[in-house]
Amino acid sequence: MLSPDPESGVKVWHLVKNHEHGDQKEGDRGSKMVSEIYLTRLLATKGTLQKFVDDLFETIFSTAHRGSALPLAIKYMFDFLDEQADKHSIHDPHVRHTWKSNCLPLRFWVNVIKNPQFVFDIHKSSITDACLSVVAQTFMDSCSTSEHRLGKDSPSNKLLYAKDIPSYKSWVERYYSDIGKMPAISDQDMNAYLAEQSRMHMSEFNTMSSLSEIYSYVGKYAEEIVCALEQDDGARKQRLAYKLEQVVACMSIES
Template sequence: IQDGDTLSLEPRQGYNSGVYTSTSGRYATISSTSSPSRVTSPMLSYENENGVKYWHLVKPSEMEEKGKGPGNRMMAEVYLPRLLTMKGTIQNYVDNLFETIFSVNHRGNTLPLAIKYLFDIFDDYAAHHGITDPDVVHSWKSNSLPLRFWVNLIKNPNLILDIHKSDTVDACLSIVGQCLMDACSYSDHPLTRDSPCSKLLYAKDIPNYKEWVNRYYRDIQNLPQVSDQDMNALLTEHSNAHQYDFHSYSALNKLYLGYAQKYRDQILEALYDDEFAQNNNLREKFANLEDLMNNDRMDHQQITEL
């Protein structure tokens, strides 16, 4: 504001305030209907729009760079203690969750045979190929179960529960999921003052969780081996138990309408050029399948023979 400029103040009645600049000889109208009050916003810097500077009546000592003022520091001072308080409130729930995930026997629930069978495959392949680095097998096991299955459920509980996940809850669950990911990491990642709060928040708990993960893998390794016959019997049992939960006709319709019909020309061209498709007459079989679908004759025996 240059010397000699005139400032005009008007009553608040749904008010507009005008700033008169001597250089331009005109008023610049500022709408204040949505402006925060002096109490709630003690520090506001000027903005430059269309060559006109809008100034707020504040003390010069309160004018600081945007994003570096006391107001932002106050937000951090309030945010961090509340974050720690919330972490302490849900700590028991997080511990119980991790204890349930990384326990072979927890409250009468035994480990599924499929997990033991899969982890034994990892151990056998590592021994067969001479892999002595424990980090490799640890990563195989972590990527196959905790990181692929449990982290996804922790971050997205709406996949199995009929709930609405707000943005605030989503951010909190992401921190818990990140904690589980850090616990499954074989190596340690040093933290600095620039590390995100999500990592600093559980920094003291991660070593304990890591020990839970290592103990979990050791306990599984010490369990009796699952034979191929037992595994096949288990798969057969599950197939029979869920035979009415899945509908082959619905799956066939979805594949045909959503994929085969949509990319019909590309599929026929690929079947014509492919040697395996030519030897097995897949192009003709695809044409017969189209006739069956178009004529709405979904006979199970005919589809099976194709």
């Protein structure tokens, strides 16, 4: 009870949750009842969103979905990772799986799922943010190679999609396998693809600003980059290390 109004004598009461009351036993019962209500709502919400989550995951982890072909850059990048694994005698499939997951699904797609306002002109409410966090966590668990042991004390967002994750994991494995079976992308085709992308988006970027950012990185790691270029056969043929040193020297004079 709050302090009564001295003029009218009206008593004002402030309602609190049971578990905030001194009676601990009553509080435990109230907390359990509230959690059961929320669990029912969680399951109902999951049922409503299930088709959309499935459709999202299926679209992301498909090499050809509804007429959209896999971008050449993804095949080229995954082949590069496999080549590096072979070069360093890494035959553990879990390592290769983790490399591919970390360079595309977990670096790019999780960010988009969690922050749709980065792509779309929308407002993300706190409730939407909480829901998307659950979807993003499920997405991350689907890309993991480790087994998730869940119990009654596990968080509800983990338990919610526990039965779906094995199916999602099989989609991820099939996706990586299908990409591995696709014909390799030659350097010429990749260069042509990049040139076409540059032409299509030529007016959308500030070239000088991009070059400045690249040069800042080169200036920081010039010695390591030059050393790597000198050890690479293709770079040696094009004398890239020498050309880079010339650029660095020229920029130093200009500055």
